[in-house]
Amino acid sequence: MLYSKTTAEQKRLALRERLASGELLRFPGAFNPLSARLIERKGFDGVYISGAVLAADLGLPDIGLTTLSEVAGRGEQIARMTELPAIIDADTGFGEPMNVARTIQSLENAGIAGCHIEDQINPKRCGHLDGKAVVDVDTAAKRIRAAVDARRDPNFLIMARTDIRATADGPMGLDIAVDRAKALVDAGADAIFPEAMRTLEEFETMRGAVDVPLLANMTEFGKSELFSAQQLADIGMNIVIWPVSMLRIAMGATGRALDTLNDEGHLRGRLDEMQHRADLYDLVDYEAYNRFDSGVFNFEVER
Ligand SMILES: C[C@](O)(C(=O)O)[C@H](CC(=O)O)C(=O)O
Ligand SMILES: [Mg+2]
Numbered sequence: 200m201l202y203s204k205t206t207a208e209q210k211r212l213a214l215r216e217r218l219a220s221g222e223l224l225r226f227p228g229a230f231n232p233l234s235a236r237l238i239e240r241k242g243f244d245g246v247y248i249s250g251a252v253l254a255a256d257l258g259l260p261d262i263g264l265t266t267l268s269e270v271a272g273r274g275e276q277i278a279r280m281t282e283l284p285a286i287i288d289a290d291t292g293f294g295e296p297m298n299v300a301r302t303i304q305s306l307e308n309a310g311i312a313g314c315h316i317e318d319q320i321n322p323k324r325c326g327h328l329d330g331k332a333v334v335d336v337d338t339a340a341k342r343i344r345a346a347v348d349a350r351r352d353p354n355f356l357i358m359a360r361t362d363i364r365a366t367a368d369g370p371m372g373l374d375i376a377v378d379r380a381k382a383l384v385d386a387g388a389d390a391i392f393p394e395a396m397r398t399l400e401e402f403e404t405m406r407g408a409v410d411v412p413l414l415a416n417m418t419e420f421g422k423s424e425l426f427s428a429q430q431l432a433d434i435g436m437n438i439v440i441w442p443v444s445m446l447r448i449a450m451g452a453t454g455r456a457l458d459t460l461n462d463e464g465h466l467r468g469r470l471d472e473m474q475h476r477a478d479l480y481d482l483v484d485y486e487a488y489n490r491f492d493s494g495v496f497n498f499e500v501e502r
Contacts (some may be wrong), residue, residue, distance in 0.1 A: 284312030300349035327421030359388035380444025412437035
Protein backbone atom coordinates (compact mmCIF):
# COMPACT_ATOMS: atom_id res chain seq x y z
CA MET A 200 0.00 0.00 0.00
CA LEU A 201 1.13 3.54 -0.87
CA TYR A 202 4.59 2.53 -2.04
CA SER A 203 7.17 -0.20 -2.35
CA LYS A 204 8.43 -1.73 0.86
CA THR A 205 11.79 -2.61 -0.66
CA THR A 206 14.37 0.12 -0.14
CA ALA A 207 16.47 1.46 -3.00
CA GLU A 208 19.57 -0.15 -1.47
CA GLN A 209 17.85 -3.54 -1.38
CA LYS A 210 16.70 -3.19 -4.99
CA ARG A 211 20.23 -2.36 -6.14
CA LEU A 212 21.70 -5.28 -4.25
CA ALA A 213 19.04 -7.59 -5.67
CA LEU A 214 19.84 -6.39 -9.20
CA ARG A 215 23.56 -7.00 -8.67
CA GLU A 216 22.89 -10.49 -7.38
CA ARG A 217 20.56 -11.36 -10.25
CA LEU A 218 23.10 -10.05 -12.77
CA ALA A 219 25.85 -12.12 -11.18
CA SER A 220 23.76 -15.24 -11.80
CA GLY A 221 24.31 -14.81 -15.53
CA GLU A 222 20.64 -15.30 -16.42
CA LEU A 223 18.80 -12.94 -18.77
CA LEU A 224 16.76 -10.32 -16.89
CA ARG A 225 13.67 -8.98 -18.64
CA PHE A 226 12.92 -5.27 -18.23
CA PRO A 227 9.83 -4.01 -20.09
CA GLY A 228 9.47 -0.22 -20.21
CA ALA A 229 6.94 1.25 -17.79
CA PHE A 230 5.18 4.25 -19.31
CA ASN A 231 3.77 5.34 -15.95
CA PRO A 232 3.81 4.23 -12.29
CA LEU A 233 0.72 2.05 -12.74
CA SER A 234 2.23 0.08 -15.61
CA ALA A 235 5.28 -0.61 -13.41
CA ARG A 236 2.94 -2.42 -11.04
CA LEU A 237 1.58 -4.49 -13.89
CA ILE A 238 5.11 -5.40 -15.01
CA GLU A 239 5.81 -6.64 -11.48
CA ARG A 240 2.53 -8.58 -11.29
CA LYS A 241 3.31 -10.34 -14.55
CA GLY A 242 6.54 -11.70 -13.17
CA PHE A 243 9.23 -9.63 -14.89
CA ASP A 244 12.62 -8.96 -13.34
CA GLY A 245 12.73 -5.19 -13.47
CA VAL A 246 11.28 -2.02 -14.89
CA TYR A 247 12.95 0.09 -17.57
CA ILE A 248 12.29 3.84 -17.62
CA SER A 249 12.82 5.11 -21.15
CA GLY A 250 13.89 8.60 -22.13
CA ALA A 251 11.94 8.27 -25.35
CA VAL A 252 8.78 7.43 -23.40
CA LEU A 253 9.38 10.19 -20.89
CA ALA A 254 9.71 12.71 -23.71
CA ALA A 255 6.76 11.29 -25.67
CA ASP A 256 4.63 11.42 -22.55
CA LEU A 257 5.17 15.19 -22.55
CA GLY A 258 4.43 15.33 -26.28
CA LEU A 259 8.10 15.95 -27.07
CA PRO A 260 10.53 14.24 -29.45
CA ASP A 261 13.43 12.33 -27.90
CA ILE A 262 16.15 14.87 -28.67
CA GLY A 263 17.46 15.81 -25.27
CA LEU A 264 14.76 18.34 -24.36
CA THR A 265 13.80 16.79 -21.05
CA THR A 266 15.70 17.99 -17.99
CA LEU A 267 17.35 16.10 -15.15
CA SER A 268 14.62 17.23 -12.74
CA GLU A 269 11.88 15.93 -15.04
CA VAL A 270 13.64 12.62 -15.57
CA ALA A 271 14.54 12.07 -11.91
CA GLY A 272 11.05 13.14 -10.82
CA ARG A 273 9.25 10.77 -13.15
CA GLY A 274 11.77 8.06 -12.36
CA GLU A 275 11.02 8.40 -8.67
CA GLN A 276 7.27 8.20 -9.25
CA ILE A 277 7.70 4.99 -11.22
CA ALA A 278 10.39 3.36 -9.04
CA ARG A 279 8.49 3.85 -5.80
CA MET A 280 5.48 1.94 -7.10
CA THR A 281 7.26 -1.37 -7.52
CA GLU A 282 9.41 -3.74 -5.52
CA LEU A 283 11.43 -4.39 -8.68
CA PRO A 284 14.69 -2.59 -9.50
CA ALA A 285 14.30 0.19 -12.07
CA ILE A 286 16.92 1.11 -14.66
CA ILE A 287 16.56 4.58 -16.10
CA ASP A 288 17.75 6.17 -19.33
CA ALA A 289 20.00 9.10 -18.36
CA ASP A 290 20.70 10.09 -21.99
CA THR A 291 24.11 11.80 -22.18
CA GLY A 292 24.08 12.52 -18.45
CA PHE A 293 22.60 16.02 -18.92
CA GLY A 294 25.79 17.92 -19.57
CA GLU A 295 29.47 17.88 -18.79
CA PRO A 296 31.11 15.39 -16.37
CA MET A 297 30.18 17.51 -13.35
CA ASN A 298 26.55 17.44 -14.48
CA VAL A 299 26.84 13.68 -14.92
CA ALA A 300 27.98 13.43 -11.29
CA ARG A 301 24.94 15.40 -10.16
CA THR A 302 22.71 13.25 -12.36
CA ILE A 303 23.89 10.08 -10.64
CA GLN A 304 23.26 11.46 -7.17
CA SER A 305 19.80 12.70 -8.18
CA LEU A 306 18.93 9.27 -9.58
CA GLU A 307 20.18 7.60 -6.40
CA ASN A 308 17.97 9.94 -4.40
CA ALA A 309 15.06 9.02 -6.66
CA GLY A 310 15.35 5.37 -5.63
CA ILE A 311 16.57 4.13 -9.00
CA ALA A 312 18.73 0.97 -9.17
CA GLY A 313 20.86 1.94 -12.16
CA CYS A 314 21.09 4.02 -15.31
CA HIS A 315 22.81 4.25 -18.65
CA ILE A 316 24.89 7.16 -19.91
CA GLU A 317 25.49 7.33 -23.64
CA ASP A 318 28.33 8.61 -25.80
CA GLN A 319 26.28 10.71 -28.20
CA ILE A 320 27.01 14.39 -28.64
CA ASN A 321 24.54 16.90 -27.26
CA PRO A 322 21.81 17.27 -28.40
CA LYS A 323 21.23 13.52 -28.63
CA ARG A 324 19.01 11.59 -31.01
CA CYS A 325 17.11 8.33 -30.82
CA GLY A 326 19.71 5.54 -31.00
CA HIS A 327 17.97 3.92 -33.97
CA LEU A 328 17.89 6.95 -36.26
CA ASP A 329 20.50 7.87 -38.85
CA GLY A 330 22.64 10.95 -38.54
CA LYS A 331 23.73 10.49 -34.92
CA ALA A 332 27.18 11.60 -33.85
CA VAL A 333 29.26 10.44 -30.90
CA VAL A 334 31.90 12.15 -28.78
CA ASP A 335 35.53 10.96 -28.80
CA VAL A 336 36.53 8.13 -26.53
CA ASP A 337 38.17 10.36 -23.89
CA THR A 338 35.06 12.46 -23.49
CA ALA A 339 32.89 9.33 -23.29
CA ALA A 340 35.21 7.78 -20.68
CA LYS A 341 35.18 11.01 -18.63
CA ARG A 342 31.39 10.83 -18.39
CA ILE A 343 31.59 7.28 -17.05
CA ARG A 344 34.39 8.06 -14.62
CA ALA A 345 32.48 11.04 -13.27
CA ALA A 346 29.40 8.83 -12.83
CA VAL A 347 31.31 6.10 -11.01
CA ASP A 348 33.07 8.57 -8.69
CA ALA A 349 29.81 10.33 -7.83
CA ARG A 350 27.74 7.37 -6.69
CA ARG A 351 27.38 6.87 -2.96
CA ASP A 352 25.86 3.42 -3.17
CA PRO A 353 28.46 1.12 -4.76
CA ASN A 354 25.60 -1.09 -5.97
CA PHE A 355 24.04 1.66 -8.10
CA LEU A 356 24.56 0.19 -11.58
CA ILE A 357 26.35 2.46 -14.03
CA MET A 358 25.94 1.24 -17.55
CA ALA A 359 27.73 2.82 -20.47
CA ARG A 360 25.81 2.96 -23.71
CA THR A 361 27.65 3.34 -26.95
CA ASP A 362 25.92 4.61 -30.05
CA ILE A 363 29.03 4.33 -32.19
CA ARG A 364 27.87 1.20 -34.10
CA ALA A 365 25.46 3.15 -36.28
CA THR A 366 28.03 5.80 -37.19
CA ALA A 367 29.84 3.43 -39.60
CA ASP A 368 28.46 0.78 -41.93
CA GLY A 369 29.53 -2.82 -42.19
CA PRO A 370 32.01 -4.79 -40.06
CA MET A 371 34.09 -1.68 -39.37
CA GLY A 372 31.18 -0.29 -37.37
CA LEU A 373 31.19 -3.37 -35.20
CA ASP A 374 34.96 -3.20 -34.63
CA ILE A 375 34.82 0.36 -33.44
CA ALA A 376 31.85 -0.49 -31.22
CA VAL A 377 33.85 -3.28 -29.58
CA ASP A 378 36.84 -0.95 -29.03
CA ARG A 379 34.58 1.70 -27.54
CA ALA A 380 32.87 -0.82 -25.24
CA LYS A 381 36.25 -2.02 -23.94
CA ALA A 382 37.35 1.55 -23.26
CA LEU A 383 34.14 2.24 -21.35
CA VAL A 384 34.63 -0.87 -19.21
CA ASP A 385 38.17 0.36 -18.48
CA ALA A 386 36.67 3.68 -17.41
CA GLY A 387 34.65 1.83 -14.77
CA ALA A 388 31.33 0.95 -16.43
CA ASP A 389 29.55 -1.91 -14.65
CA ALA A 390 27.68 -2.93 -17.79
CA ILE A 391 27.49 -2.08 -21.50
CA PHE A 392 24.51 -1.17 -23.67
CA PRO A 393 25.68 -1.64 -27.27
CA GLU A 394 23.08 0.38 -29.16
CA ALA A 395 21.75 -0.53 -32.61
CA MET A 396 23.47 -3.88 -33.05
CA ARG A 397 22.07 -5.32 -36.26
CA THR A 398 22.25 -9.09 -35.92
CA LEU A 399 22.50 -11.76 -33.27
CA GLU A 400 26.07 -12.36 -34.46
CA GLU A 401 26.93 -8.76 -33.63
CA PHE A 402 25.62 -9.21 -30.11
CA GLU A 403 27.65 -12.41 -29.89
CA THR A 404 30.84 -10.63 -30.95
CA MET A 405 30.24 -8.00 -28.29
CA ARG A 406 29.57 -10.76 -25.76
CA GLY A 407 32.93 -12.33 -26.52
CA ALA A 408 34.77 -9.03 -26.25
CA VAL A 409 33.81 -7.77 -22.75
CA ASP A 410 33.04 -9.64 -19.58
CA VAL A 411 30.60 -7.25 -17.90
CA PRO A 412 26.80 -7.61 -18.20
CA LEU A 413 25.37 -6.65 -21.60
CA LEU A 414 21.99 -5.13 -22.43
CA ALA A 415 20.00 -5.75 -25.61
CA ASN A 416 17.53 -3.10 -26.77
CA MET A 417 14.57 -4.72 -28.52
CA THR A 418 12.90 -1.48 -29.59
CA GLU A 419 10.54 -1.81 -32.54
CA PHE A 420 10.90 -0.12 -35.93
CA GLY A 421 14.63 0.40 -35.33
CA LYS A 422 17.89 -1.08 -36.56
CA SER A 423 17.96 -4.32 -34.56
CA GLU A 424 15.97 -7.39 -35.47
CA LEU A 425 13.49 -8.31 -32.76
CA PHE A 426 15.06 -11.33 -31.10
CA SER A 427 13.22 -13.36 -28.50
CA ALA A 428 14.27 -13.48 -24.86
CA GLN A 429 15.32 -17.09 -25.42
CA GLN A 430 17.57 -16.18 -28.37
CA LEU A 431 19.24 -13.46 -26.32
CA ALA A 432 19.63 -15.73 -23.28
CA ASP A 433 21.23 -18.39 -25.47
CA ILE A 434 24.05 -16.06 -26.50
CA GLY A 435 24.65 -14.88 -22.94
CA MET A 436 22.99 -11.45 -22.89
CA ASN A 437 22.12 -10.26 -19.38
CA ILE A 438 19.34 -7.68 -19.69
CA VAL A 439 16.74 -7.16 -22.39
CA ILE A 440 14.61 -4.02 -22.60
CA TRP A 441 11.46 -3.35 -24.59
CA PRO A 442 11.68 0.37 -23.89
CA VAL A 443 8.80 1.94 -25.78
CA SER A 444 6.74 -1.18 -26.57
CA MET A 445 4.07 -0.82 -23.87
CA LEU A 446 3.51 2.83 -24.77
CA ARG A 447 3.23 1.87 -28.44
CA ILE A 448 0.67 -0.82 -27.56
CA ALA A 449 -1.33 1.53 -25.32
CA MET A 450 -1.30 4.36 -27.88
CA GLY A 451 -2.21 1.96 -30.70
CA ALA A 452 -5.17 0.67 -28.69
CA THR A 453 -6.22 4.22 -27.75
CA GLY A 454 -6.17 5.29 -31.40
CA ARG A 455 -8.36 2.35 -32.40
CA ALA A 456 -10.79 3.00 -29.55
CA LEU A 457 -11.11 6.68 -30.56
CA ASP A 458 -11.91 5.52 -34.12
CA THR A 459 -14.62 3.26 -32.72
CA LEU A 460 -16.04 6.16 -30.69
CA ASN A 461 -16.14 8.24 -33.87
CA ASP A 462 -17.77 5.44 -35.87
CA GLU A 463 -20.15 3.91 -33.38
CA GLY A 464 -20.55 6.48 -30.62
CA HIS A 465 -19.88 3.93 -27.87
CA LEU A 466 -17.28 1.41 -26.73
CA ARG A 467 -19.59 -1.49 -25.86
CA GLY A 468 -17.81 -3.75 -28.34
CA ARG A 469 -14.39 -3.12 -26.83
CA LEU A 470 -14.94 -3.93 -23.17
CA ASP A 471 -12.91 -7.14 -23.52
CA GLU A 472 -9.83 -5.14 -24.43
CA MET A 473 -10.09 -2.91 -21.37
CA GLN A 474 -8.48 -3.38 -18.01
CA HIS A 475 -11.51 -4.12 -15.86
CA ARG A 476 -12.35 -1.79 -12.99
CA ALA A 477 -11.83 -4.75 -10.62
CA ASP A 478 -8.33 -5.36 -11.99
CA LEU A 479 -7.42 -1.70 -11.69
CA TYR A 480 -8.59 -1.63 -8.08
CA ASP A 481 -6.65 -4.78 -7.38
CA LEU A 482 -3.50 -3.30 -8.92
CA VAL A 483 -3.71 -0.14 -6.79
CA ASP A 484 -4.48 -2.22 -3.69
CA TYR A 485 -7.79 -0.47 -3.11
CA GLU A 486 -8.87 -2.89 -0.40
CA ALA A 487 -5.85 -2.11 1.75
CA TYR A 488 -6.74 1.59 1.71
CA ASN A 489 -10.30 0.76 2.78
CA ARG A 490 -8.98 -1.30 5.67
CA PHE A 491 -6.58 1.49 6.68
CA ASP A 492 -9.42 4.00 6.66
CA SER A 493 -11.75 1.83 8.64
CA GLY A 494 -9.13 1.49 11.36
CA VAL A 495 -8.83 5.27 11.65
CA PHE A 496 -12.24 6.66 10.94
CA ASN A 497 -15.68 5.62 11.87
CA PHE A 498 -17.95 6.64 9.06
CA GLU A 499 -21.09 5.64 10.88
CA VAL A 500 -23.42 8.50 11.64
CA GLU A 501 -24.00 8.87 15.33
CA ARG A 502 -27.58 9.47 16.37
C1 LIG B 1 16.22 3.01 -25.49
C2 LIG B 1 15.93 4.41 -25.88
O1 LIG B 1 17.08 5.20 -25.61
C3 LIG B 1 14.80 4.99 -25.03
O2 LIG B 1 14.82 6.20 -24.79
O3 LIG B 1 13.91 4.23 -24.66
C4 LIG B 1 15.51 4.60 -27.37
C5 LIG B 1 14.33 3.77 -27.77
C6 LIG B 1 13.68 4.18 -29.07
O4 LIG B 1 13.65 5.38 -29.40
O5 LIG B 1 13.12 3.31 -29.73
C7 LIG B 1 16.73 4.36 -28.26
O6 LIG B 1 16.96 3.22 -28.66
O7 LIG B 1 17.45 5.34 -28.52
MG1 LIG C 1 16.78 7.03 -24.83
